[in-house]
Amino acid sequence: MSEDPRFGLARHVSLPGPLRLDGGVLLSPVEIAYETYGTLNADASNAILLCHALTGDQHVASAHPVTGKPGWWVRMVGPGKPIDPERHFIVCANVLGSCMGSSGPATINPATGAPWGMSFPVITIRDMVRAQAMLLDHLGIETLQAVVGGSMGGMQAVSWPATFPERVRAAVVIASTARHTAQNIAFHEVGRQAVMADPKWRGGAYYEAGDPPAAGLAVARMAAHITYLSEAGLTEKFGRRLQARPDRPDGAISFGFDADFQIESYLRHQGISFVDRFDANSYLYITRAMDYFDLAGEHGGQLANAFRATKARFCLVSFDTDWLYPTAESRAIVHALNAAGAPVSFVELSSPYGHDAFLLEAPEMNRVVNGFLRAGE
Amino acid sequence: MTDLRPDLAIIAEHVAPGTRILDVGCGDGALMAALRDTKRVDARGLELDAGNVAAAVSRGLSVIQGDADVDLAEYPQASFDYAILSQTLQTAKRPDVVLDHLLRVGRQAFVSFPNFAHWRVRMSLLLGGRMPVTRLLPERWYDTPNIHHVTIDDFRSFVGERGIAVEGAWFLSGDKRTGTAAANIFAEHAVFLLRKPN
Numbered sequence: 001m002s003e004d005p006r007f008g009l010a011r012h013v014s015l016p017g018p019l020r021l022d023g024g025v026l027l028s029p030v031e032i033a034y035e036t037y038g039t040l041n042a043d044a045s046n047a048i049l050l051c052h053a054l055t056g057d058q059h060v061a062s063a064h065p066v067t068g069k070p071g072w073w074v075r076m077v078g079p080g081k082p083i084d085p086e087r088h089f090i091v092c093a094n095v096l097g098s099c100m101g102s103s104g105p106a107t108i109n110p111a112t113g114a115p116w117g118m119s120f121p122v123i124t125i126r127d128m129v130r131a132q133a134m135l136l137d138h139l140g141i142e143t144l145q146a147v148v149g150g151s152m153g154g155m156q157a158v159s160w161p162a163t164f165p166e167r168v169r170a171a172v173v174i175a176s177t178a179r180h181t182a183q184n185i186a187f188h189e190v191g192r193q194a195v196m197a198d199p200k201w202r203g204g205a206y207y208e209a210g211d212p213p214a215a216g217l218a219v220a221r222m223a224a225h226i227t228y229l230s231e232a233g234l235t236e237k238f239g240r241r242l243q244a245r246p247d248r249p250d251g252a253i254s255f256g257f258d259a260d261f262q263i264e265s266y267l268r269h270q271g272i273s274f275v276d277r278f279d280a281n282s283y284l285y286i287t288r289a290m291d292y293f294d295l296a297g298e299h300g301g302q303l304a305n306a307f308r309a310t311k312a313r314f315c316l317v318s319f320d321t322d323w324l325y326p327t328a329e330s331r332a333i334v335h336a337l338n339a340a341g342a343p344v345s346f347v348e349l350s351s352p353y354g355h356d357a358f359l360l361e362a363p364e365m366n367r368v369v370n371g372f373l374r375a376g377e
Numbered sequence: 378m379t380d381l382r383p384d385l386a387i388i389a390e391h392v393a394p395g396t397r398i399l400d401v402g403c404g405d406g407a408l409m410a411a412l413r414d415t416k417r418v419d420a421r422g423l424e425l426d427a428g429n430v431a432a433a434v435s436r437g438l439s440v441i442q443g444d445a446d447v448d449l450a451e452y453p454q455a456s457f458d459y460a461i462l463s464q465t466l467q468t469a470k471r472p473d474v475v476l477d478h479l480l481r482v483g484r485q486a487f488v489s490f491p492n493f494a495h496w497r498v499r500m501s502l503l504l505g506g507r508m509p510v511t512r513l514l515p516e517r518w519y520d521t522p523n524i525h526h527v528t529i530d531d532f533r534s535f536v537g538e539r540g541i542a543v544e545g546a547w548f549l550s551g552d553k554r555t556g557t558a559a560a561n562i563f564a565e566h567a568v569f570l571l572r573k574p575n
Contacts, residue, residue: 313439315434331443334441334443335448335451338441338451338452338453339451339452339453341453341456343419343421343439344421344439344441345430345433345434345438345439345440345441346430346440346441346442346443347427347430347431347434347440347441347442348427348442349427349431350427364427364428364431367431367435368430368431368434368435370435371434371435371436371437372434372435372437374437375436375437375438
């Protein structure tokens, strides 16, 4: 099995498709970059699909090729962790529309031989899920032991049993929601407008010049990053502390517009480092997919209807300081699952770190996910 | 099931195998786990405390964090064979509403509660002149979660007025079962099995 070229780190496959997108377009071929960890057992019953967030990627537990940083969820995935390659066959794929090797605006449109840019079809969360299902077909996995994701990954995780009721036995949905609210859409629109206001964006056709709209994308990232943190967390980490300068180690107010405050410097750094690893057009497409997400809307306006056909077990986790996808959003999913009679566990955990808490050290979250997954083994 | 708290052991004994239950205020899921393991019961739980929920979920149980006063309303009618409320009635803001929901979502309901008319409680108040602090009610007046103390006779008249049928009643004193006679004085703890009037 280990010799199988389909399995391992840094895999890529071009599937003929076509994939019928929610927008009506037939996408072909469908490029998917992915990684697998662990060994698929003989009856292919130990597969866990991990779904990444907006700016995440397939490197869930391996070093990022650009930044060299450890995988984005090594606290959850790895030997001795709740999701363990010793027991599980773990699959993580770059989502459709992203820029780490899967089909997206930065990949080549076979019809033109040039990057898609803004001619790439608008996609939805459900399209991402359908592309993942195509990948599972390719890997020989009919049914998932579990699908697990946080934030936008949670949107995919909660969509999985709704879209493929027979193909998933359990779903773990962390710090997520069944729909984007007006406030969620509003923040994303700020980000998109920042990208599109950058003259270097050129209607999305910036690939040839090799000069992307870095300033616009950095501002988009700065605005979004604020929503991932809590007010209390920001106060604890930065307060009103001033940024050190060569001549003033304690910092000083400049009576100008330098990054006087540490929080300004931090956000600028977040913005600048983001543009090195992310494509501005992908940011537009994926935020759009999230804004379109409304699982109830896909099922006649009743969220419970999304879950009537599935026998999957569900586990939801929210964090008390997450104001991007607050606990009430998780509760709405829980209530719908109860109404549908689905087995569901839910806990709101306490953390000072806001939405980002699910990516950080959270022993209680690990304990819950571990127990939930083991109950299905 | 011998490790169960005595009131839970009584409930566990009388739940029919293979049924569907909702344990409201399920704590760390001890009763649910026992029912799942010994009676193939499909158990769901509702619990306020996040630490307890984490403990219950980590033993493989389906438990959601929530408040009986608020979240019971979200469960569909008659979706369980039994709804169970153990040592939680007296902590509810509106025990009457909680009980209504209990008998709405469950075809039958088990309710257990500490008896505030137990002789030790009576003596404590009568002689001490202070709010009683006993083995089953260990908190003081200001930090107790028990905001609606109830006696066995109160409960009987409450369900009687509402036409709720009592299909079983068990009493405990010092963790041992005790008789029905003068239970309102001699029982520290009561377990009732109820059914809504048709």
